Amino acid sequence: MNYTAALFLLLISSSAQAATPEERGLEIARMVHKTNEGFKGEKSELEMILINAHGDRTVRRMASLIREVVGEGDKSRIEFQWPADVKGTRMLTWSHKASDDDQWLFLPAVKRVKRIASRNKSGSFMGSEFSYEDLGSPEIEKFKHKFLGDVTVNGRPCWRLERIPVDPTSGYSKEVTVIDQGMMNPVSIEYYDRKGDLLKTGTFENYAQISGYFRVQSIRMENHQTKKSSILSWKSRELGVSLDDALFDSNELDG
Amino acid sequence: MIRNLCTWMLCVWPMTAQAWPQLSLESRGELGAEFRSFTPDDDSSTQDLNFAVVGRLGIDASTKYIEAKGLAFFRYDALDSERSKIFVEDGYLEMKRGMLRLRAGYQRLNWTATEAFHPADIVNARYWDSTIENQEKLGEPMLAVRLKALGGDVEFYYRPIAVDPVFPSTRSRMRVFAPIHTGVGADVTLGDPVRMRFNGDLYTDHFAYEQWGARIQRSFAGADLGVHVMQHLDRTTPVVFLDTTEASSPKARMLFQPVTVLGFTYVQALGSFLIKMEGAYQWYMRPRGGQTPLGMVPERNYGSVALGLEYGFNHQGRGTSTFILEGQGIFGFPKNQPVDASIFLIPQASRPVGLLTPLFNHDVMLAYRYSFDDESSTTVLCSAIVDVLRPQEFLLTASVERRLGETWLASTGVRVVRIPPKDPKAPQGFENMNDAHQIFVNVKRYF
Numbered sequence: 001m002n003y004t005a006a007l008f009l010l011l012i013s014s015s016a017q018a019a020t021p022e023e024r025g026l027e028i029a030r031m032v033h034k035t036n037e038g039f040k041g042e043k044s045e046l047e048m049i050l051i052n053a054h055g056d057r058t059v060r061r062m063a064s065l066i067r068e069v070v071g072e073g074d075k076s077r078i079e080f081q082w083p084a085d086v087k088g089t090r091m092l093t094w095s096h097k098a099s100d101d102d103q104w105l106f107l108p109a110v111k112r113v114k115r116i117a118s119r120n121k122s123g124s125f126m127g128s129e130f131s132y133e134d135l136g137s138p139e140i141e142k143f144k145h146k147f148l149g150d151v152t153v154n155g156r157p158c159w160r161l162e163r164i165p166v167d168p169t170s171g172y173s174k175e176v177t178v179i180d181q182g183m184m185n186p187v188s189i190e191y192y193d194r195k196g197d198l199l200k201t202g203t204f205e206n207y208a209q210i211s212g213y214f215r216v217q218s219i220r221m222e223n224h225q226t227k228k229s230s231i232l233s234w235k236s237r238e239l240g241v242s243l244d245d246a247l248f249d250s251n252e253l254d255g
Numbered sequence: 256m257i258r259n260l261c262t263w264m265l266c267v268w269p270m271t272a273q274a275w276p277q278l279s280l281e282s283r284g285e286l287g288a289e290f291r292s293f294t295p296d297d298d299s300s301t302q303d304l305n306f307a308v309v310g311r312l313g314i315d316a317s318t319k320y321i322e323a324k325g326l327a328f329f330r331y332d333a334l335d336s337e338r339s340k341i342f343v344e345d346g347y348l349e350m351k352r353g354m355l356r357l358r359a360g361y362q363r364l365n366w367t368a369t370e371a372f373h374p375a376d377i378v379n380a381r382y383w384d385s386t387i388e389n390q391e392k393l394g395e396p397m398l399a400v401r402l403k404a405l406g407g408d409v410e411f412y413y414r415p416i417a418v419d420p421v422f423p424s425t426r427s428r429m430r431v432f433a434p435i436h437t438g439v440g441a442d443v444t445l446g447d448p449v450r451m452r453f454n455g456d457l458y459t460d461h462f463a464y465e466q467w468g469a470r471i472q473r474s475f476a477g478a479d480l481g482v483h484v485m486q487h488l489d490r491t492t493p494v495v496f497l498d499t500t501e502a503s504s505p506k507a508r509m510l511f512q513p514v515t516v517l518g519f520t521y522v523q524a525l526g527s528f529l530i531k532m533e534g535a536y537q538w539y540m541r542p543r544g545g546q547t548p549l550g551m552v553p554e555r556n557y558g559s560v561a562l563g564l565e566y567g568f569n570h571q572g573r574g575t576s577t578f579i580l581e582g583q584g585i586f587g588f589p590k591n592q593p594v595d596a597s598i599f600l601i602p603q604a605s606r607p608v609g610l611l612t613p614l615f616n617h618d619v620m621l622a623y624r625y626s627f628d629d630e631s632s633t634t635v636l637c638s639a640i641v642d643v644l645r646p647q648e649f650l651l652t653a654s655v656e657r658r659l660g661e662t663w664l665a666s667t668g669v670r671v672v673r674i675p676p677k678d679p680k681a682p683q684g685f686e687n688m689n690d691a692h693q694i695f696v697n698v699k700r701y702f
Contacts, residue, residue, distance in 0.1 A: 050630045058630050058661060083661045084701030086632075087283055100524065102477060110389070111345070112365040115479050119527040122569040124628035169527065171569060194571060225572070246351075250479065251401075251408040251472050255322075255349065255356070 025145030025161050028179065033140055035184040039213055041241040042066040044234050050128050053227040058083075060126045067243045073097055074137045075248040080126070090253050093118070095137035106253035113253045122171025128230035129200060129221040131171055134191075142166055148176070153188075157181045172199070183207055183214040198224055211239040277319050284312040287664075287699030289330075293428045294692045300434070302426045307332040309699075311344075322349040328391070337424030338384055343394045354403040361394030366470070366483060368520040368531040371620045371640060372583035374559035374613070375483070375518040375533035378412075378468075380420035380490050384429045387614060387688075388640065388650070393418050407473030417464035417488040417511070419448060428691040431611060431684050432507060446498060446506025449549065450488060453513045455542025457549065464488050478523040489514040489537070493611050496549040509611065510549065513540040531563035536587070557587045559613065573629070579622040579638075583615050614685050617644045633657045636668075648674045667696045 048060040061082035067075045073095025080086045088108035095101050103118040121133040143163035151160050159179045165172055176190040186204050193199040201224065206217035218233040246252050289307045296303065313326040326345040332338035347360025367376040371388045381390035395418045401410040423430040425445060435443040449457050450464065468485030493509035518535030536558035545552045563581035570576065622638035634656045642648040654668025674689045676682035682689060 052630065083658060084283070085285075085658060085662075085664045085699070087701070100477065100526065102474070102524070110365060111363050112367070115522045115524055115529065117524050117527050117529050117565070117567055119524075120567045120569050120575065123575045123626075124573060127628060127630040127632060169568075171571075249408075250474055252356075255351075 021147040022145065024147035025163070026140070028147060028159055028161060029140050029143070029145045029163070032179060032184050036213060037068065039211070039239045040068050041243040042237065042239050043241045043243070044237040047233050047235055048126065048128055048130070049231045049233075051229045051231070060128065062126075065243055065247055067245070067248055073101065073139050076137070077248055077253075086126075092248060092250055092253055093136065094248070095139060097139045097141045101136065102250075104250045104253060111254055113250055115250075119167075119169050122169070128232075129223045129226075129228055130219075130230055130232060133165075133170060133172075134202065134221070143175075151178060153178060153180070158187060180207075185214050185216065193225075200224065208237075210237055213239055215239070279317050281315045282313065283315075283702070284310065285699045285701045286310045287697060289695065289697045291693050291695040294690060296428070296690065300426065301428055301430075302335040303428065304334055305332055305338065306334055307338065313345075320350065323347070324349070326394075335424065335426055337426055340382065340421055342382070342421070344392065345394050356399075356401040358399040358401075359397075361396055362399065363392045363394050365392075366481060366518070366520055366533075368479075368522045368533040369561045369563040369581050369583075370565075370579055370622065371581050371638070372561035372563075372615050372618070373533070374535045374561055374583065375481075375520050377485060377489075377491070377516050377518065377535060378414075378487070380418045382421045383431065384421070384423040384427050387429070388620075393421070405471060405473075406475075407471055409471045410469065412466075412468040412470075412485070414466035414468075414487065415464070416462050417450070417466065417490065418462065419511075420490050422509075428688070428693070430687050433682065433687050435507070435681070441502075441504055443497060443505045443507055446508045448490075448493065448509040448511055449496075450511050451513060451540070451542075451547070451552075453540055455540075455547065457510070457547055477525070478521065481520040483516075483518050485516045485518075487514065487516070488512070489539070492613060494552055495611060498549060508549065510547070510552070512552065514538065515540075527566055527568055529563075529565040531565065531581070532560070534558060534560035557585055559583060559585045559616070573627065575626045575628055577624040577626075579620070579624070581622075582619040582643075583617070585613070585616040611684055615640065616642075618642050631658045662702065663698065663700050665696075665698045667694070669694050 042065070044064045046062050046064055048062075050058045050060065059082060060080070063079045063081060065077045069075055075095070076093045078091045080089045090106040092104045093101055101118040103116050105114050105116050106112070107114060121136060122131050124130070125132050125135055143165055146162040148160040148162050151158050158181060161177050161179060162174055163177060164174045171193070172191050173194050173196050174192045177186050178188045179185065180187050185207065188204060189202040190198060191200040191202070201222050203220045204216045205220065207214045208217055215237060218231060220229060220231050222229040287309050289305070289309055291305045293303045307330050309328075309330045311326065311328050313324070316323040324345050324347055327341065327343050329341035330339060343361045344363055345361055347358045347362055350357045364378045365376065366378065367373040379392040379395050381392060383390055385391040395414060396416045397412050397414040399410055399412050401408055422432070422445070425432060425434055432445045447459055449459055451457055466485070466487035468483060468487065470481060470483035472479065472481040488511050490511050493511055496508050496510060498506045498508045515538045516535050518533070520533040521531070523530040536556070538556050541552050541554065545554065561581060561583040563579065565577060565579045567575060567577040618640050620638060620640040622636065625635045627633040636652070636654050638652045640650040651671040652668060654666060656664065656666040658664050669692070671692045672688050672690065674686050676686040676689060
């Protein structure tokens, strides 16, 4: 057993000894965050399939760039590629740990960079079952965490955690997430609406190890109330990419 | 020096082999049909129906060192040929190196913070026979050099050519000038515009016109601030003269006057609110004494400021509502020129003068947008713009837009325009649009 594995076990055992479920939940959230940080930059091509209650499918495509910011929230830039009428539209987000995110939209038809209010993040992302907050950077500080127990999913040991959004304008009253202890990443998240009813379940499928990090290749989001679902899948994904800071400058969105 | 640099960027550099390694090309475009029907005005000289084919074609090329973007627009109106136009929106080369960015070619610049009133958005000439609160823009040739400085981006502009706006034809229901029947001779028709140099000379024979400007943009604490200064040819609020040089065919001629503009835009995000401001002050150049061969150019330095508040929220389940409240005011306008002045030609006078002032001067807008957040991106928009000094002047709009499949976009709506003429027998300027209510249906296919 090498030194890193011993340290990892020590962390887990110390988390097991945390005094309250809240403390242990926060500790696990920190461990998950710690495990997944350090990727520097991510470049990916994504496809989203929207499936309505009748099974009809429509497709969305986009390209994403993420730049890790040490000590703050990450910066991300999404360029929409399909449907054709939104081709070239870009969304830039500067996530923040404590305050509202900064967010801009570039509208190519009028060549306008427009700041948008990031508080309205419970809205649907491109008409899908994903909301903007589902796809945002899940900063630890944006939730109150609580450990619910150990579970086994597909024969793998997992933790079950509850996290309550701190932001009162969140579309959710709570989220229940199941985290694979080996991959230190979620395998499912249940989203509860503001009334406390189960709204959606996100199932994380096909993890792959990229540059030493476990990254999901597909997320299926099922809306239990509308019976609609959406599948977000990564067509390509690179980690450790060095991305120019200018790509995340709002004044450069029109370039 | 700058002309040589422009020539090098536009002509020499792109022809060198090193400019095009690893070339990638991407195209995009749209093709559609626009139909609009106005309430009849019992005037056989105007066109109450329009049916147009519109299209946009864009090509982007990029290499390791250089990018090229091109976007052209055309509208072919089958019922009003004078409305048919084709123009370049963007067509430029771009080079980036470190903190420096150079662009040379046709560009549209969008310097606005608000949705309906755009006093700071002064650069490009407009295609007036489009949505009047958000007119289509014509690209203008320019060299733009941007660098990181002063905690933000500073961009310098050199514009060697001033592109003329496209005014509505006298057949259009969106016209701002109607032929004047003098009753004592030939009718007054709209002639070619006249340009004034900074020294006061007038000319009409070419488009060359040196214009300069700079803009700084910064983002801080949830806000975006932009400040610009521009010395250029104003083509949005021309002075209008009656040119009787040819007595048999008197012309109303718009005079484009040089102006120095200091403007700003500011947007602040506060929770679910966006606070928006933009404004500009314009110092117009006049010849000594204000006298030109066409007549006296009035003094008219003035400023305009627009304020806006946007509030949006997501509905439980689906849908997003957005409320927008905006207002615009003009200040410093000379007391001897009424703020609501438009073209006020008096044919009986020897050399009368008029002004085409901004359509919106003391107006407020209340708008509501509802996005269904569905896979078709269905959106409903309702807006009302009212002149607070003359409440009988208003513009109402209701429209709905929806994607059909994955490549078609359809929109339809109704617009109600009331700008009652002060003299019903001689509507002037925007008063010509009075009661030009319309329904419209647009369908576009994107590719």
